[in-house]
Amino acid sequence: MRKTEIPLSENLGHGHLACAGCGAAVSMRLTLKALGEKTVMVFPASCWSIIPGFWPYSSFRIPVVHAGFVTGGATASGIRAALDIRGHHETLVAVWAGDGGTFDIGLQALSGAAERNEDFIYICNDNEGYMNTGTQRSSATPVFAWTTTTPVMKPKENPKKDIMAIMADHQIPYAATATIAYPEDLLRKMEKAKKIRGTRFIHLLSPCPPGWRIPSELPIKISRLAVLTRVFPLYEIENGEKYTINVKPEPRPVQEYLKLQGRFSHLADSNIEVIQENVERAWKRLVKKAEA
Ligand SMILES: Cc1ncc(C[n+]2csc(CCOP(=O)(O)OP(=O)(O)O)c2C)c(N)n1
Ligand code: SF4
Ligand SMILES: [Mg+2]
Numbered sequence: 001m002r003k004t005e006i007p008l009s010e011n012l013g014h015g016h017l018a019c020a021g022c023g024a025a026v027s028m029r030l031t032l033k034a035l036g037e038k039t040v041m042v043f044p045a046s047c048w049s050i051i052p053g054f055w056p057y058s059s060f061r062i063p064v065v066h067a068g069f070v071t072g073g074a075t076a077s078g079i080r081a082a083l084d085i086r087g088h089h090e091t092l093v094a095v096w097a098g099d100g101g102t103f104d105i106g107l108q109a110l111s112g113a114a115e116r117n118e119d120f121i122y123i124c125n126d127n128e129g130y131m132n133t134g135t136q137r138s139s140a141t142p143v144f145a146w147t148t149t150t151p152v153m154k155p156k157e158n159p160k161k162d163i164m165a166i167m168a169d170h171q172i173p174y175a176a177t178a179t180i181a182y183p184e185d186l187l188r189k190m191e192k193a194k195k196i197r198g199t200r201f202i203h204l205l206s207p208c209p210p211g212w213r214i215p216s217e218l219p220i221k222i223s224r225l226a227v228l229t230r231v232f233p234l235y236e237i238e239n240g241e242k243y244t245i246n247v248k249p250e251p252r253p254v255q256e257y258l259k260l261q262g263r264f265s266h267l268a269d270s271n272i273e274v275i276q277e278n279v280e281r282a283w284k285r286l287v288k289k290a291e292a
Contacts, residue, residue, distance in 0.1 A: 006030075007033040007034070011032035011061040012029045012032050012061075015059050016053065016059035017051045017052075019209060020209070021216025021217060022047075023209075024047065024048075024125050024204075024206035024208070026219070027125060027186070027204045031094075031096075032061075034190030034194065035092055035190060037062055038090060040063050041062060041063070042064075042065045042067050042093070043066050044067050044069050044097045044098070044101040045066075045132070046097065046098035046101055046132050047132040048098075049132065052064055069101055070101075070108070072097040072106045072110060073095065073106065073122065077116070079120075080118060093120040094120060094123060095120060095123060096125055098124070098127065098130070098132070098138075099124060099125075099129070099139075101124075102126075103124075103138055103140045104139050107166075110122060111166075114170040114201070116199075117199050119199070121193050122199065122200065124203050125204050126204060127212075128140050128208075128211070128212070129141050129208070134148055136149045139160070139161040141156050142160050142231075142275075143159045144156060144264065144271045144275065145264060146213070146262075146263040147211075159278060162282075164177065164201075164235075164237065170240065172201060173196050173197070173198045173239055174193055174196050174198075174236070174238060175201040176201075176203070176236040177204075177232065177236075178203070178204050179205040179223040179226060180220055181220050181221070181226075182227065190202065205223055205226055205232045211263070212261050214261050221260070222260055225252070226257055227247055228249045229251065229252045229254045229256060229257045230251050230283045233245060233282075235290070243292070245286065254275050255272055258275070
């Protein structure tokens with residue numbers, strides 16, 4: 001898809017309450033261009049409980065449903081069933097949940113829905129922490145990163161959970177990663193997901209200026225570096241087994257990605273070496289799956 005083909009329609013209006021430079025606001029704007037007006041979007045508790053605005057005002061031009069933190073998969077299943085009973089088969093149901101609401105607390109509802117192959121698109125907006133409540137660690141927080149619950153004296157010890165592998169093991173029809181530095185790729189994946197029936201999962205990396213301790217003008221540059229350093233590869237998985245890597249960059253050192261972010265400013269060279277090795281191991285695993 002060329003840049004000129006990005007739809008002009010806007011379903012996220014002005015006046016929303018995201019922080020300046022919020023990567024997720026750009027992710028949402030692009031996502032809604034692809035999903036279109038006939039979409040109901042479910043928000044488990046997250047920054048997106050706040051961003052649309054206070055009733056009766058909304059910056060969204062589509063209906064949104066605010067749901068309990070744990071319930072993304074279950075709420076969307078219920079809305080899908082209700083729409084189908086009323087004959088609205090063409091209305092799309094989407095979940096927009098944070099990494100906390102997906103990797104952690106919402107995983108059970110998501111797993112149940114995916115096992116039933118419920119007909120909706122589940123989007124995990126991953127900013128690698130519980131940002132709405134002030135930057136606590138989640139199981140999507142990268143190893144060694146600073147958060148308020150993994151302070152510099154005791155940074156996170158555990159690696160980021162591999163949510164894509166978990167979703168692939170549910171053998172859902174479609175799963176993909178995407179990020180805002182590659183808008184055409186993001187739109188193509190949303191549009192592809194829209195045409196498939198059953199559970200579709202999109203993992204979006206959305207840099208968060210206050211939580212990542214970065215200036216508000218850097219999220220797009222940083223999300224590009226996440227791909228170019230292979231920290232966040234862009235790929236698709238069909239039916240849990242057909243892997244396609246969409247961007248195969250000449251690898252750049254992870255340090256280029258890490259050094260721009262205050263949440264990594266305490267890292268020792270030995271920490272960076274471990275991260276580099278982890279990234280290389282994960283890339284090899286991914287390439288092997290794509291070649292299988
Ligand atoms: C059961 C429950 N526990 C805790 C909360 C408080 N809470 C609201 S949003 C949030 C953080 C959500 O993190 P994430 O899902 O990653 O979304 P983000 O805020 O980063 O967009 C928490 C802990 C809640 N609403 N419900
Ligand atoms: S805290 Fe982060 S994710 Fe939440 S609105 Fe602000 S920039 Fe966006
Ligand atoms: Mg989060």
